[in-house]
Amino acid sequence: MEVKHKIWNSVGGRSFVILLLSGVLLIGSFFQAAASPGFQSSDEGKDIFEKNCVSCHSIGEGSLVGPDLEGVLDRRDRDWVRDFITIPDQIIVSGDPIALELLTEFNNIPMPNLGLTEAEVEALLVFLEGGESVAPVADAPLPEGNLDRGSAFFTGEDVLENGGTPCIACHTVGSVGPFGGGNLGPDLTRVYGRFGEAGLTGVIKDIAFPTMQGIYVDKALTDQEIADLLTFFATVDAEGEEGVADSATTTFWIIGLLGSGILFGIMAFYWPRQRETLSDRLRRDAGITSRRHS
């Protein structure tokens, strides 16, 4: 039986369907356009700034870990700023003179790659152009820190309240543990000196490093924990030596090689002395030796 679609068979019906389709497409493209960068608002930029930048930068309130960003777009080329926000790591590596100068000026703390999208960077620029000033995060002063607790949080001996990963998983400091800590993140021995108390607090609170962001999302440290860690870092900065973990790695290798050498030595001794199979013994007693196993 032939199925007939009634609507499609009349001229009027046909134009109705085409019109309806065009309408749907038109509305769809409008929403598409609404979502494109051209419509970025400076409000959005403010949000991004407060989430990602404010731990290191202020606008019009002086330098923190990084420079004051007031009038940054007057000082620098807009394209340069855009690129530097998007891929700071690559620009520093490429040896860009401005970037290098900034690096020396700010205690060799590089601007991290925040992993922002093109649209987000654009929104941020729009906000910076607005010239609105943003004060550094002025929080209630941190409670008194405790060195022992700080050290315990670092090594994971004490569990962080919100279940965050202990620092040692990725970082090392001074002479922690016989073999140092992890080496995914940088050595934190001098971190206190480099970031300063305010900077470090900000960085731990509103984490700016994308690698760390993922790990501590929903697992923020409490103020007390931050205070304890700061005390710990301050002490380490004063007393500890950088690069201890590197020499520990060498020790680790030596112990490992020696250990396996000893194990192989023992094996070499016992291997030829393994128990002979009964089958082989019977044949050997009877004076039969094979070509392969003689």
Added chain:
Amino acid sequence: MDVRTHMSMIFHLDKCIGCHTCSVACKNLWTDRKGAEYMWWNNVETRPGTGFPTQWENQEHFRGGWERKKGKLDLKLHTRLEGIFKLFYNPSLPGLRDYYEPFTFDYQNLFNSPKKDVQPIAEPISMITGDPIDIETGPNWDDDLGGSNIYAKNDVNLEDLPQEVREQMNELERLVFNYLPRICNHCLNPACVAACPSGAIYKRDEDGVVLVNENDCRAWRMCVAACPYKKVYYNWNTGKSEKCILCFPRMETGQAPACAHSCVGRIRYMGVLLYDADQIPTAANVPDDELIAAHREMILDPFDPKVIAAAKENGIGDDWIESAQNSPAYKFVKEWEIALPLHPEFRTMVMMYYIPPLSPVVSVTEKSLFRLDLMQEDYDFELFDRLDAARLPIKYLANLFSAGDEGTIRTVLRKLLAVRIYMRRKTVHGKVDSVSRKTLAEAGLTEEQAIDMYKMTTLPTMEERFVFPNYHREMSIKAILDPLTHKGEVGLGYIQQPKRGE
């Protein structure tokens, strides 16, 4: 009384012709795979000989089975603590060289060889490495007393025989051998199950088949070392242990296992035995000379109303009880008491039984020569009274089948002989005389029993040799799955999807 059912096999050794058909049937069906080439779930050994793997009965070396220590049964392999230390290095484990390196021949060379002055040959190549090898041994290397001076001479069961008897066995006129087909004994007190650290081996409820769950096996291979019969094998390719499964898929569909079904000598019988599970711990833990009696005691009489009631209470169906009543295994083990477990002293309580071999039985000295014509019944009588004249020393058989107790073997052999004498009178002479009746009575048999034994030994039909109850698999499947869901699928669905071109 905790009545359970077991499928048991009887091997009538007098009838085995050593053709290895059983081994080949089993190999073709189950172990013709990569990693399983060296396995012989069913193997046939020539006795005296060292068997497969070489000298498997030497438990000082392989440490299989159970040991009685201070009245308690313990694995001979190790205590629990020792077991932990031996997890990664277990010296009692047989290695490939204890079995043999499986080989094939490079037949392609016979077709593809370039032109040469000499005939091409098919060189032996290892089935494991694929390299040419020098064949040193095989699963039945000492077949028919081949290489006796190396193998037969070192049979563990000859050890406590007097030196002169051992020497006599090497004399040409006194040479004697018989065959011993072996499969997993599906023991009631299995050492393999006890030794597995992963709990991967289990004994199934309905028929007592001992199986390895390959999903749980973690390649510890403790079962391989602990089984005194060396009937668990390790598949080096899959990293799992494997063993005889008593062809349960065949039994479930009413067919005899491949080895039994294909047996040329028709030496094998199968049927249900009822046993009392409560008695296992005590029966496995009696002094050596009481083992056979305790074992027989544990097998229950399927005609006894008390047993039947207890069986029903345990949920055993009428058809299984009826099958147990018709079981040839019950007749051989309990009624006539002529079937014995292999090496009961290993205390795994095996459920496969052997009727010890009788022939060739006698040799007489005449003018200091051995006479071999055995067919005159006088010699039968001579033997009946002087079993020690048998060419296969009684002690040797006792070491195999009754933990060294010669009395048990004598009783069995006398029964077999008495039936032979009686039936010879009856069929050759046409009438039974008082002497043969007397022999029968002395052996502890009635005339009826003798005729039954004779019939079951020589003339049984397939249905009399293999009595299988209905497994009702359709019921156990229905209970968990709806058969209609799987209609149109292969079996009950795929474990691994078959791929085209593989």
